[in-house]
Amino acid sequence: MDLNDQWACVRPSAEGVVVSIRLQPNARRSGVKGFWQQSIRIAVGAPPIEGRVNTALLSWLSTQLDVPxxxxxxxxxxxxxxxxxxxxxxxxxxxxxxxxxxxx
Structure with missing residues (x-):
């Protein structure tokens, strides 16, 4: 996959971007793990139970990207x-x- 193809998962939108993410729950360490198909692969330590993994993803993105x-x-x-x-x-x-x- 070419570098420009990798970043096709990040599309400009009204006053921001729309990002495609492939989420890996139950990871030992949270972070960006690379690319998967047309998505950025992000790992978080939370389990996929009762929305915990989504909460962890939003918290991680907020902290790392300095976005509320x-x-x-x-x-x-x-x-x-x-x-x-x-x-x-x-x-x-x-x-x-x-x-x-x-x-x-």
Whole structure:
């Protein structure tokens, strides 16, 4: 997968971005693990029980991207590993921050 194809999972939207995420629950360490198909793969330590994994994902994104948790919006996937979220951040800034977390 080419670098531009990887970032196709981050699309500009009205005053923010829509991001496709493949979520890995029950991880030893939370963080960006790379790319999976047309999604960014993110791991969190919470189990997929009673919304805990979604809460952990929103908290992690809020902290790492410096975005208020209450401003992150669900587009789809609250009950799936494949999620799509809208975040109030520019595409450029989102990609820069995720790249720094990937170490590339």
């Amino acid at each position: 948790k209450n401003e992150i919006r669900w587009v789809r996937g609250q009950h799936s590993r494949d999620k799509r979220l809208w975040l109030p951040i520019s595409q450029r800034v989102f990609i820069e921050r995720i790249r720094s977390l990937l170490g590339s």
